[in-house]
Amino acid sequence: MKASPMGNVCGVRRRDVRDDYNLGRLLGQGAFGQVRECIHRTTRELFAVKIVEKKPGAKWNHAQLFKKECDFLAELDHPTIIRLHGLYEDHQFVYGVIDKCEGGELLTFIKEMKQFTEREAAKICRQILDALKYLHSRNIVHRDIKGENFLLQKKSIDSPLIMIDFGIAAKVTPGVHLEETCGSLKYLAPELLKKRYGVEVDLWAVGVLMYLMLYGRYPFIGEDQAAILKEIEGHQIDWSLHNMEKPYSEKTIDFLSSLLERNPEKRLTADEALKHPFIRKLASGGIEGEGQFDPPTREAPQPMRSSTKAFSVAEDVLQSAADQAAAATREKSRTKSMAEREAQDVEEKLEKLQMKHEKKEVAGRRSSASPTSSGRRQSGLPLFSPGSVRRISIKDRLFRADTSAGAENRRHSSTPSRRRSSMMQRFIRRKSTSTVHTIDDKRLKGVLVSANGEENGRR
Structure with missing residues (x-):
């Protein structure tokens, strides 16, 4: 059976909405219209006006859907359901004057809270069930129960809820099933996918x-629409694992499993759900003689923001920035350590090259100073050069200073210093067979004087 509207559009006024209201700032905007603040010219009361553009010939005439929604609202009177205060129409737009809600969408609040306590969830759920009990008693099925279709009157977790968006609501006849497939994907009931359903689909949603609200994720998820539909049709939730995942009471798990019952005949009705211990105890502050449920540990709620129709991502961006900063600090420290090690390696290589060069230089001078093949040394070449004497004396002093230092001093000296001292010792030990490295400065001067005297005598 196809859903039927409740009748003709009620109370449409053909005159300009601006005759009765002053239109103000933009509150929200979507693909098919916008919502603006408005003030009644006479009473100065503050309202909101929903403005939907007429698009003749379009596949989905959203102006007609909005008129149908206003048809329902004109006959409803419940504190949790949005109230229609006036309907206007001109050649381009349809205007619906409704209550103004300051708190934003429930879905946005869920995203900011991340996880609700049992008591918080029960208080919100009781308001939703109370509105559904009112609708179902009038044989009206909403068919689009979801977080986006509830507004908070103010920015507080204790704020009253307001149910909105009756665009796909329908009248039902007792004993006759609806067949149209409609609604929001993740909230679709299994029997709705089979095109044989009634008001029970609202309780599944x-x-x-x-x-x-309680687990921070949807019960049926998938990579794409087909995967989600498959989960809805066949996935059986293991409530024992869910009870282990979060420390919720047995009454809470029983309440959830009774709403997500695949058999609509066994599913809780709105009236039965309101009488469930989960709602009666928590939403009303507890029952006499019974203790309180232990709420699960969760993060403190963040302040609400005024954005609508989208998830708030400020916390994710801030967390991502903090992670990036920490990663940058670690990378900077790692780079600095690598640079220090590379500088140390370069220093060691330079020392080795210098030592190798000095070794070759000393060996060359010794070769030049040695006797020729005839048993005489080459004339005109001194035995030692002043530069070599100075370097040797410095090395000799370093060697003597290092060998005279105690092991305790060596242990507390810096690693590069110990390495350079050790390398110098090894260099000097390799040359220990040469008499040049076993005499001090005074003896060197005596050798020079003696060598020069001998050279002059030969000449």
Whole structure:
């Protein structure tokens, strides 16, 4: 059976909405219209006006859907359901004057809270169930229960809820099933996919919404639409594992599983759900003689923001920036350590090259100073050069100073210093067979004087 509207559009006024209201700032905007603040010219009361553009010939005439929604709202009177205060129409737009809600969407609040306590979720759920009990008693099925279709009157977790968006709501006849497939993907009931359903689909959607508030995720998820539909049709939730995942009471798990019951005949009705211990105890502050549920540990709620129709991502961006900063600091420290090691390696290589060069230089001077093949040394070449004498004396002093130092001093000296001292010792030991490295400065001067005297005598 196809859903039927409740009748003709009620109370449409053909005159300009601006005759009765002053239109103000933009509150929200979507693909098919916008919502603006408005003030009644006479009473100065503050309202909101929903403005939907007429698009003749379009596949989905959203102006007609909005008129149908206003048809329902004109006959409803419940504190949790949005109230229609006036309907206007001109050649381009349809205007609906409704209550103004300051708190934003429930879905945005869920995203900011991340996880609700049992008591918080129960208080919100009781308001939703109370509105559904009112609708179902009038044979009206909403068919689009979800977080986006509830507004908070103010920015507080204790704020009253307001149910909105009756665009796909329908009248039902007792004993006759609806067949149209409609609604939001993750909230669809299994029997709705089979095109044989009634008001019970609203209770399934409440179960999905409650699951989202308590666990921070949807009960049926997938990589794409087909995967999600497959989960809805066949996935059996293991409630024992869910009870282990979060420390919720047995009454809470029983309430969720009774709403997400696949058999619509066994699923809780709105009236039965309101009488469930989970709602009666927690939403009303507890029952006499019974203790309180232990709420699960969760992060403190963040302040609400005024954005609508989208998840708030400020916390994710801030966390990502903090992670990036920490990673940059670690990378900077790692780079600095690598640079220090490379500088140390370069220093060691330079020392080795210098030592190798000095070794070759000393060996060359010794070769030049040695006797020729005839048994005489080459004339005109001194035995030692002043530069070599100075370097040797410095090395000799370094060697003597190092060998005279105690092991305790060596242990507390810097690693590069110990390495350079050790390398110098090894260099000097390799040359220990040469008499040049076993005499001090005074003896060197005596050798020079003696060598010069001998050279002069030969000449």
